[in-house]
Amino acid sequence: MDHDARVQALKSDIRDIPDFPKKGIVFKDITTLLKDPRLFREAMDLFTDLCQRARPQKIVAIESRGFILGSVLADRLGAGFVPVRKKGKLPGGKIAHTYDLEYGTDCLEIHDDALQAGERALVVDDLIATGGTARATGQLARQLGAEVAGYAFLVELSFLNGRDKLDGHVLSLIRY
Numbered sequence: 001m002d003h004d005a006r007v008q009a010l011k012s013d014i015r016d017i018p019d020f021p022k023k024g025i026v027f028k029d030i031t032t033l034l035k036d037p038r039l040f041r042e043a044m045d046l047f048t049d050l051c052q053r054a055r056p057q058k059i060v061a062i063e064s065r066g067f068i069l070g071s072v073l074a075d076r077l078g079a080g081f082v083p084v085r086k087k088g089k090l091p092g093g094k095i096a097h098t099y100d101l102e103y104g105t106d107c108l109e110i111h112d113d114a115l116q117a118g119e120r121a122l123v124v125d126d127l128i129a130t131g132g133t134a135r136a137t138g139q140l141a142r143q144l145g146a147e148v149a150g151y152a153f154l155v156e157l158s159f160l161n162g163r164d165k166l167d168g169h170v171l172s173l174i175r176y
């Protein structure tokens with residue numbers, strides 16, 4: 001199978017859940033991929049190929065589905081793993097970034113010693129929608145002096161133009 005056919009096959013195994021977590025949102029559920037060992041490996045094979053060109057030293061992954069892909073990716077690429085978490089979850093010294101949502105705000109945190117100045121950081125999440133979450137994460141990484149080598153997503157909802165919010169290279173495997 002060629003690359004596009006492999007991506008298409010994976011796409012057909014992502015489940016749409018209408019009106020979750022609220023009315024009008026079609027949730028892209030990747031648990032249907034994760035539970036199948038063959039599909040999970042295929043997804044990680046293709047995602048690793050996509051991401052290796054960014055030559056990251058650290059994978060900066062976003063809670064919580066970003067952790068699933070990000071930790072496997074870090075191991076495969078020989079990079080370190082750095083979690084970015086919702087407010088109040090990280091135990092050590094940290095910095096925070098608050099950003100606007102459609103209604104209200106959200107806050108993400110990173111340990112203040114997680115990245116070193118000049119280190120190449122790849123921001124990873126399962127999916128990019130409006131781009132606000134990834135943008136905030138990139139800003140946290142830069143605040144620690146890291147170089148954002150790019151942003152990588154298994155799934156991109158391209159009709160929401162989230163990538164336009166990101167200052168840097170955007171990599172995505174499966175697009176809607």
Ligand code: AMP
Pocket residue numbers: 025026027028029062063064065125126127128129130131132133134162
């Ligand atoms: P955003 O900040 O709008 O790009 O939202 C991205 C975050 O919300 C990611 O962590 C996604 O896992 C989650 N997310 C947003 N929209 C969806 C969706 N339609 N299906 C699954 N996850 C979503």
